[in-house]
Each structure stands twice: as C-alpha cells, then as structure tokens.
Amino acid sequence: MVIDTQNERPKHRIQLSKVGVKNLKTFMITERSGVRHHILPKVDITIDLPAEQKGVHMSRLVESMTEELSDQFRVHSSIEHIQMRILEGLSKKHSFKRGEVKFEFEFGYESHTPVSGKRTWEVCDVTASTTMEEGKPFMHDVEVKVIGNTVCPHCMANNAGLTHIQRAFGKLRVVGEIDAIPTYGTMIDIIEQSFSSKTYSLLKLEDEVHVTKEMHDNPLLVEDVCRNILQHAKDKYSDRDLEMFAEARSLESIHKHDVIAQGRVLSNGDE
C-alpha cells in the first residue's frame, strides 16, 4: 500500500508558483521546410502547487516528456508542438492551473562564406518555453542568441578612423500565441543583420577582407545593435501579435568588462 506523501497537508499553507524538474536532458528531431534539426535540450517542466497540497508527483512530469518522446528518433514538426503535447499529456496525469515546459538547446544552421561561397555550419543558442494556463491559449516564449560583433563609432569619429572592435552577442525574444511565433531562422537573420557584421565559422582571406571592410563601414554601439534588432523585428513581424525583447552585449576589447543594452517593443505599435 502506497503512502501518498504528496497529497498530505503541508506544514505551511503557502501556494507555490512553480514546482518541478530542472536540467533533465533528452534528444529529439524536428523537420521544418525539409530541414532536419537534431536537438539535445536541457528541459524544465514545472506546475503550480495549491496551498493545501504538500507536493508534486515529480515522476509524472518526467513521464509526460518520455511518453511524448517514446520514439527518440521520430521526426516532429516543431519544438512548440512537442511542448504543447507534453503539457496536454501532463494535464491528464496531474492537476495544475499553470504548467510550463522550457527547453534550452543549441541550434545549428547552414550558412555560406560571403566571397568564396563555401558552405559553413553555424550554431546559436535557443531558449523556448510553452505555458498552459486555465482558460487561456498556449503562450510561447522563444529567445535566440547569436554571436556577431561591434565596431565603436565614437572612437572612430575621434581617432581618424581608428577604433576598437569586439565579439558581441545579440538576443531576440518573442512572446505570443502559436500562429505568431516565427521560425528560428528568421530570428537568426534579424539578429545577424543587426551587428556591424555577421560572424562565420570559416573565412578564407578574401572573405576576411570583405567582412573587415563591412565592419568598418558599419560602426555600431551596443545601443545601435539592440535598436536594430528591435526595429528589424518590428518590420519583419508587423503582421503578427508579439511582445518582443532584445539585448546586445559586447565583450569590449579595451576593457575587462562588457557593455549591454536592452529594450522591448510590441510588433504592432510602439508601446
């Protein structure tokens, strides 16, 4: 006979907003527009817990995922659809008012060197979560983080064209319903076009010369990169209903610290 500790009354009757599993690792395949993506995410699955209940049945949270991914090599249509199905499966195993599934993973994509035209493979970071809440549609929250660079226009203007350059990170995060969520590919494009230049895993000398010229023709502060991401996203996603956040961070080459800029816009207005 099982003693169901989780269903006991807790010592302190306080409602908890999120209880669940964190850093669970798994594997899945998605295919979109004929391109396969092999995803090895870290997974968090959490639900709320009422004040009168001692605990969550943790193994059911894990099972909601393992049952959806019972065939690890099956091809799925998107991360967002997997997350919705995990939450639907969970809602049949465990009661909750608000449930959330979050994946953090690396996302690879094909690119080409700008002059020599060689094929390269680039990798960025994605955090994607889906929330299921009583009486509301599923909400999705996707953040893409891509590596680029900045060239300081302030130094350039005061130093006869000489300036400092550095690796930078750009992030675009979108929040909305399933029909509004863009492909990761368009989000990556928006971020890459917002830097002084894109970066590449391979550059032959002719490519390196091209990229370096492009960078110097396009000097940008992190403030500029952040606003570029926001404006490009507004332009690209103007027909969708999205809340959008951007961040630019540059690993300053003349300092030991970084500089950052953060902002937020709505796709259909400017707040």
Next chain:
Amino acid sequence: MVIDTQNERPKHRIQLSKVGVKNLKTFMITERSGVRHHILPKVDITIDLPAEQKGVHMSRLVESMTEELSDQFRVHSSIEHIQMRILEGLSKKHSFKRGEVKFEFEFGYESHTPVSGKRTWEVCDVTASTTMEEGKPFMHDVEVKVIGNTVCPHCMANNAGLTHIQRAFGKLRVVGEIDAIPTYGTMIDIIEQSFSSKTYSLLKLEDEVHVTKEMHDNPLLVEDVCRNILQHAKDKYSDRDLEMFAEARSLESIHKHDVIAQGRVLSNGDE
C-alpha cells in the same frame, strides 16, 4: 574638439530600458556590528536611454563607482549604502530616469560545528541591487543563496525508513526600501533553518553523526524547504514592508536532473 557620438540622433528612435556596463570587478570592505566583510563583486551599472539619444556615456558609469571607491580599503557601512551613493554620484554626471547598480558576490560568515564546537568559515552567494527612479524612494533587491540538503519523506514513508538524501540550494530574495532590508546574516539563518539540515565546511565524526540523525528526523521535499523559507521570513520580518521570494533546488541523488520549487509572499499579508 570632441565629437559626441552619444548625443546624436539614433537611426531607430526606440527607448531602451537598460544600457550600461556588466561584469565590472572591484573590491570593497564593509563593517556591520563590528564584523568586517571583504567583498569582491561583479558589478553591473545600467540606466535607461531616451528614444532620441544614440548612446550612454559609459565611462561616467564606471567613474560613478571608482569615485565612490577611490580608497579601496576604506570601510563602508553596507552594500546598500555604497550602491545608493554610486547612483547619487551618477545622477550628477549623467541624466537618467531609472538607474540600477547590481553586485554579485560571495559572502563569508563564521559558524560552529554542532557538537565539537569548532569554529568554521562558511560562504554563500549574494546578489544585491539598488534602483533609483524619478519621484520614488531607492528600492533594494537582495537575494541570498545557501547550500543545505533534503531528505525525501515520500521514499522514507514507503521504504521502511530508507530514503535518498542530496545537496540542495535555498534562496531567499527580499525587495523593499532601505529601512525594511534585513542583514544578510538573518537571511542566511532563515534559509539554513529551512533545510533537513545545515551544512558545514568541517565536521568531526561526532558532528557528522549528529547532523545525519537530524536530517533523518527532518525529511523534507523541496516544496517543504521553499515553504519553510517563506514562512520563516514572514515570521521574522512581519514588521517590515517586503516582497519576498524563495526557491529550493535539490541535486537529486537518484536522478541526473534537479527538482525545484518557487514561491512568493508579502511580509505583511499572504497576497
């Protein structure tokens, strides 16, 4: 003649919520109730940027800190007071509507082994930030993270007393005005008393036996640890005006993943 790029009009007129420096490292000494603390924080200093202005004068943000800490070995009364003075200094150098100074650092404190009574030195993680906003009082946000443990009561109840035990993290975060902010020491006490047992850098055999018995007498889920932190904080700080958040995370010994619980209460009510 200096070209002031930062004061130019930006290409895209979008307001930014936070612009500034990140991961700046420094050193400072505080003394409270006769105990010295030597703090090596990572510092973020950020301000908002209006839509019509291209950039922030980053070096003024750094100077607001270096001027306050011009003598690195001077003894200060508290982290919160240093942060307020940095923001006051910054407000004379740079216009902003909302400015924030955040420190992340390790905080050491003396403890004693439970039976043998030997002195030990324990270290926890603190994140502390102060915000200055037009027409509002300074707001402080302090999070303390301490290492403890959990002993699973569900397994114990179903397994004739045998159970699994693991390292766990407890966090307490408080948000309020300066008079409401507690000492880090009382926050550490609250968290340590919320685990199955405290942890120690040194334990002789008699201490280890004592701690292990105590753990088995006090089996707790992460949900219990999180609620303990919240309830203990409500009890301790009932005469203060604070918004309080807690998180418990355990590094499960029978799984490769972690389990977590998060909640929130107000010091003077239960929301």
Next chain:
Amino acid sequence: MVIDTQNERPKHRIQLSKVGVKNLKTFMITERSGVRHHILPKVDITIDLPAEQKGVHMSRLVESMTEELSDQFRVHSSIEHIQMRILEGLSKKHSFKRGEVKFEFEFGYESHTPVSGKRTWEVCDVTASTTMEEGKPFMHDVEVKVIGNTVCPHCMANNAGLTHIQRAFGKLRVVGEIDAIPTYGTMIDIIEQSFSSKTYSLLKLEDEVHVTKEMHDNPLLVEDVCRNILQHAKDKYSDRDLEMFAEARSLESIHKHDVIAQGRVLSNGDE
C-alpha cells in the same frame, strides 16, 4: 597579391606546442551496432608551430573539419574515425609534426527503469581526442563522465545505519590505439556499476524503493568508486593495450564542498 604574414619570421624564435582553433561548434551523426548517435561537439583543432614560423593558417584547420563534414547528415562509423580523417585531411593542407583534434559533447543512450521496466533516455559527457604525430600511430584519448551516487559507509558504521547520501560523478579515461579503444557504451556500464547505485531520468515509486535499498546495501566512499572503476576497467579491457585513469567526485550533502579521488592503472598490469 597576398602577403603571407604567417610565413614570416617571428620576433621571438620559440617553438609552440599547440596552436589552433577552440570551441568551434558543429554537428555529426555516427552509427554503431545499428544505433544512431547525434553529436553536437565543441571542437578544438591544434598543431605545433616551429620556432622559425610566425603563424598557423587557421582557416585550413577549420576547412579540414568542414570538408570532412561537408554533408552534415552523412552517417559516420565512429568519432575516432572522423577525427583521424580530419587529421589526414589537415596533413595535406598544412605541415605539422603533431596535430590533435578534440571533441567535447553530450552522448545519449537508452536505459530502463529497474523494476517498472520503462524506457528512459540518459545523457553523459564525453571528451574524445585523436593525435597524429610523425612516425607514430594515431593515439586516441577518450573520457566518459557519468552521474551516480555515493552512500557513506563510515557514517553508516558509526550511526546505527543512518548515513548521508549524495550525487556523484564518475569518470573513466582510456588512452590507446584505435583497436584498443572500447565503445562508449561499455565505458558507461563500467562507471555506472561502480557507484552505490546508477541514476535514472525516470523512477516510479517501486523503482525508487528498489534503488534506495540498493544504495544502502552498497555504501561506498569516493575512494571505493574510483577503485571500482579502475578494477572493472582492468577486468573488462584486460586484452587491450590501454592506459586508464579514473576519478570519482561526490557533491557532499553535509558539506558545501566536494570530495574527490583519482587513480591510474594499465589494462595489462598494475603500473
């Protein structure tokens, strides 16, 4: 006309042991005994540099990899074979006496819960490198790191059976020629059987009870786990020519720090 800076004389004529690219990310598929593995490694490719030469042609190092992986979705026979072909390709593009290719990646594998027999997916960390050196056979160096647990026998013996338990990491590293290198699967088995118990991403209550009993029947220090790994590897690989290293680390549940044990054996002798 290209100025070949790399072929100039350096200011200081000092030989360098390793020069190359680090943290390059890519993707590849391997298949062994009918099981596919999808690998997203971080890649380091380095070569030595003679005292008289200023620099390495970095893009050739990247190309040695991108050419071998020109079809990202092609199925390869093993990580070690990919690494040998990258080095063979590199040796046609760039002179070196000693070249090394190193991959760090997560490796997933199927497992089953011990009582309920449910299928689970487990993930461990692998670091694999191959070295090509003038006049020597390729040498391979593979380290597998798996999560398990320890149950303290010293506390148990002095505390009427009560003890502390914690998450632990076990590592097995093997160094040898291609024919001696074992599958990652057998290395994972060796490590898992060396802990107080294996860990699982999913455990139903009957599994949790079983695992917890097993842990208490098998109390082990990190010293024991480390020696178990070394002895099991000697037994399993006695017919191969391998240098083998092991490490056990436990995230003590009664302390804030960890404890570790490290050792080394040869597969065909004992030192």
Next chain:
Amino acid sequence: MVIDTQNERPKHRIQLSKVGVKNLKTFMITERSGVRHHILPKVDITIDLPAEQKGVHMSRLVESMTEELSDQFRVHSSIEHIQMRILEGLSKKHSFKRGEVKFEFEFGYESHTPVSGKRTWEVCDVTASTTMEEGKPFMHDVEVKVIGNTVCPHCMANNAGLTHIQRAFGKLRVVGEIDAIPTYGTMIDIIEQSFSSKTYSLLKLEDEVHVTKEMHDNPLLVEDVCRNILQHAKDKYSDRDLEMFAEARSLESIHKHDVIAQGRVLSNGDE
C-alpha cells in the same frame, strides 16, 4: 567506540594518486611590500592513498586549513607560505607521500589610465598550488590569467590597414621552488606587455584614443602574444630556476570560435 572505516582494507588494492576535498571556500589576507590583498579562494587539498588503505580522513584535511586560518583576519606574508604551513600541519595529522594544496582566486591590483592618469582597480585570475613530497623540497605552481587584446596583422597587411580586433586572455604559469617564485605583480606586468594593448576598467576619451592607436601600432597574432609572454618571462626571470608555460586565447570578433597558442620554456635555457 569509533569504527575507523578508512583504515580497513579496500576491496580493490589499487593505489590512488589524489584523494581529498575540492571547492572548499575560505578567506585570507596577505600583505607584500605594504599592499594588502584580500583573497577568497576555492581550495583543493589532496593526498595520495596507499593500495592497502580504504580511505582518507577527510576532516583532517579541512582542519589543516581551518587551524592555519584560525584567525581569518590575520595578515599572512604570502599565499605560498600559507600553503606550506597547511601541508606541514597536515603531515602531523595524516600520513602521505605526496600532498597538494591548490587555491583558485581573483587577485586585484591598482592601475592608472594611460593619459588621464586616473586610478583604476583591475582584477585577474590566479591558480596557485604547493606540493609536499617525501624527500623533495616544496614545489610551487602559479598561473596568472589576464585580459588583453589582439589586433590581426595578417588582415591588416592584406586590407590597407583595416583589420579585426578582439578581447584576448594571456596566461603565464611558473613552476619552481619558493625562492624562484616571482610576485604575482611581475607576472601580470609580463602578460599585459605581451598583448597589442593592456585593458583598463576605466578609459576617458583621451585614454581610449591612446589605447586604440597603440593597438594598431602593435598588431599581434595569438602566436605572437604567447611567444611575447614566454620571452618576457625568460628575460625577467633569467636568474631563477623556473619551468614556464604560456597560453594566449583570443575571442575572435569575426568568428564564433576562439584561437589559441600554447608554449613552454625554461628560465635558464631554451629546452
């Protein structure tokens, strides 16, 4: 009556090279040439374990440190002296053939902006360990890691002076007896002078212009930075008996990956 599990015979009679505690945190003060340093290290203390003995008495390893640092605010002459005294204390509590104490910490130092002459506080990373072995003198191993930058001379030569610039890390590691070990300050100077330019936590516009010019006048590959560190160290420490290692790593601004160079020299010869 205590059961001394550690002194039992192990199941597998294999000697272990290192057993002990890891990531123990503490605090200490040193003073050298009138300058105080406040050190918050992560500490590893390990000893070897003979094949016939089951385990190490871990609490004695911790006590060897807590007894040496019984007054946390006492001023010590150097990290190396503290480490020798910990090992001497440990040798009276526990038998071993080889014992090692390792500290990892951040080390702060005063600097000045190059033109405006303002005082700044810079921080670098240090790893310092001391080994005590039967019949041998204490051996010390100190690695200092400092942030600087590189400016690509190959791109500059092929691109009419335009090039890419990036944050870089330089490391210098020295191994020798106590009289040969240099101050951390001279090691920092050597590394800083080996980059295209030093970096600063604060730069006013006149400083930024100066630094940027200096960088362009001094374009360096990571290979150059690594050889500079090695040559400067040989020149500076020619009268000492040291084995010396260097590494340069640059966070390429045109790539998502890094490039590295590693080398080794002896202070009194060139191997």
